[in-house]
Amino acid sequence: MRLLALLLFPFLLAAQDNLCEVSGSVVNALTGEPIRHAQVTLRRIDTAPGATSSVATDSSGNFAATLEPGTYRISADHTGFIPAQLGARGPSKPSPPLVLTAGRKTTGQRINLYPQGVISGRIVDEDGEPVPNVDVQVSRLQYMAGRKQLSRSNSRMTNDLGEYRIFGLSPGRYYLNAVYRSDPTLAGEGQYVSTYYPRTPDPAAAAPLEIVPGSQLGNIDVTLVRIRTVTVKGRVISESGGGDIHMILSASNPLGAANENGRGAAVLPDGGFEFRNVIPGSYQLIAIQSAPGKAYSSRIPLQVGAGNIEGVVLTLHAPLNIAGEIKVEGETTENLSRTRIGLQPFDPGNIVVGPMPDLALKPDRTFLLPDLSAEHYRIVVNNLPDGFYVKSIRSAEVNVQLAGLDLTAGASSPLEIVLSPNAGALTGTVVDPRTQKPVTGGTVVLVPQDKERRTRESFYRTASTDLGGQYTFKNLIPGDYKAFCWDDVPYGSWMDPDFMTSQESRGTAISIPERTPQSLQLTLLTEQ
Template identity: 30%
Template sequence: MRIRLLTAAALLGTAAPIAGQENQVEPPKTGSVAGVVIDEKSGDRVAKAVIILRRDEQRTVPSGNVSGGRNLYSTGSLFPRTCTEVPGEIGEITGADGKFTLRDVDPGTYLLAVERDGYVIARGQTQTVKVQAGQTTSDVKVKLLRTGAISGRILDADGDPISGVNVVLSAVRARKSARSGTGYATTNDRGEYRVFHIAPGEYRVSATYTPRGRHDGVRMQRPVRADATSGREAYPTVYYPGSMATSHAAVVTVEAGAELAGIDLQLVRAHGVRVRGRITAPSGSSPAPLFQMVALVPIGQRDPPGQTYDFLIRDPNGEFEFTDVLPGTYRLQVEAGGFNELNRMSARRTLEVGDSDLEGIQLTSGQPRSLSGRVIAPEGRKLPPGLIVVLGSREAGDTQGGGMAQVGADGAFTISQVAPGEYDVVVASTTGGENDAYIHAIRMGDTDALVEGVHVGEGQVSPLDIVLRPNGGAAECTVKDDKGEPVPGANIRSRRTRRDSGRPLYSANAGHELMGRARS
């Protein structure tokens, strides 16, 4: 019996803590965020709102071709619409009381994004939330506003309802949010349309109709009639209440939760012309491939942009024809080969379309090229961080460039998949900060690319040498609209007034900062 008691005592002694020792509690490694979502106008709690915490980190600038890029954020959404989990993002849906609590959040700074059908974030501003380990960031209040809608009918030039008309709603003032400030709708068989999920604000309404879309690939014959415009049915963009100029368009104010009906428009029939030509293959190569897509893209300062004309080449001669083309400045471009880089062919040129047909246009397609080079820092200095080199179009108002690339610490860069064409070189910084360097010279072999630009065509492309010099000047400006209100996100360009009058040398937008400029 004594042995059993000793054994039991020994077991108890093993399990008991040693005097002077206590269980150590590990400190918490995460925090939490709690708050409520309300309707700013009524003060009511908003249920079923999706709350997302996203890391507030700067994204790097990708190298490669940037033309035709796709926005990662869909209209009305403040976070990517993807089907996969994004590392560092946590979400929750508010209950009937509009409250939310996000737990087990790693310490750091986050952007608080919200999405709810029929609502937008008030004033388009996202919130920044700082999370600390072991603490709850409480009393976070997110204010939403109800969205509105605009509806109406579109009639053709004869007063009949017409289907397939694109109606565009453009914000008078850009908003600092993921929303683009633009809404779209297409008319039904009764000529009716409805644009919904509209953030409160001021807008212009326009209608654009493309009748040729119904007869894609069909070469329509012109009827024999006496009038000069027969068989040339073209419709320019019309702005509410009935103008073809943006400056004369009425401003429609959408209040929170408003339903505006009766915003009707009637199209205007205009004189269009024919643009016809042929796409040829590079010299010494096989015939031009079939199924090339040729497009006429309007360029210039248009809001919204004018009509784009498309044509799919189906014959080995490479012939194309656009009908009912309205006067204006266009970029004629061709793409072939799809995603197969070995077979990809492209080309572009600028066309001025007037009141007469354009015949016999020839455009030679070629394979995209890689453009390499280096940025040379001022003597005794290092290159500032975050530099990018951008190939921009030499045509004013043409926003499709040739590509962009980050500059390495050694000054080297490579822009891949550059389509044949004429470009200007722009150097910008993505990090900001003080820097007085400016572009002194850009050499491309024996070419002064600062003045003459960059030509990409057949054959090898010579590397670029971009030379920076110190003690450049600085230009500060504020962009305002016709009512004196600041315009966020505007693109800024400075033009030379001497050697190369009219050529853009410096450029910036909301995401980039200009390099310094030469003093003059």
């Protein structure tokens, strides 16, 4: 037995030499005080699937772990704090990975946790009486296809005293609204409606609440707004006959208020439907039909005023089949078997029912998009070979690459998608002007300068810088761009004309020709 241990000893030493150690501390970012019993997670990201391990900090806020060599992301979490990653520039911010080398000890790694934000208050009626069981939501503005939309971050129900307390909030600007569930039997009477702080049913008029690390915003009270609601009645006509039909009334709110995303109504055997307690405003009226193995939809816009509406008629079109083919500009022997054709809603906020195809090409480079709802779509071409880009998409000689495939009026002509093998390319490095060092994990954005292309997200390109501050773009559509790399900016804000008004002059112009790779060195754009 002793001889066996002696024989194994060199191998045990070699195994230990192949491991690495990492240690550090977790502290309160505001006070510098150590945080004991914090959970530290170490996730390997250079293998798939990546191994994950966790350790807890001791009474002094310190942690240590022995790991296989590799590239890791290290994060920490503790009750009352916002989870954060090692090396992040702030709460909920990305961070560069940590590379651990065999046989080496990496020490002094400090993870800063910021205290959570809290918003609390009461929800009352016009007489100041508490209202229980109200869904109090906090939302933040985000960008979807270049449009600002409210996205719910957290919510809590009021108790019997009308009180709420929403915790775990990261720093940022929030909008609070109280969602009251109205009584559908009281149509035409004054109804409490979803009310934004301080007291408005219009999200565009809501007052923002600023949360900084450790904020405790109390007495954020909301008095519910009562509005006289109306009834909407109508009839749906189905072109395809059988199948269950359901109606949805979806608010066309430019901010995409979470509580107004949609409400449903049943359809009677004669096609009749009724919505009660409808707040005046702009809506999309949507009919959805379900049959075995199929579901599809149609819609019309609807403007609701101060009075009841009757006689609305919506025709539910039968599902459509759209054929198409792909052509390649010039001669090529490139294999397109991995290329796929798909559809997405033209308006990202729309509810579209039915298949959203993602199909491979047939050997002759044709395709068929089956059983489509009569809706408005954006055509997506994925998995192109390197060096290729989509040059045009046409239906009956009309370029639908920008305008989208609009099927709301019925059938469409076959699609012709033209690919070019002459895509552009761009590489470069981003440097932080404050330190003159390469920027790791920076987001580089190419903004098209063609006015029409700036309205479509697919014409923008983004890339992240690596550990050496380098970025790479392949398969670019040739044309004129401006390149940006911001210090900290919400994703998609570069599609917002209001945001770009102050940023346009900070970009670096670059013209991308066909086939000839370009190089561009950028400076990180910090806050002005």
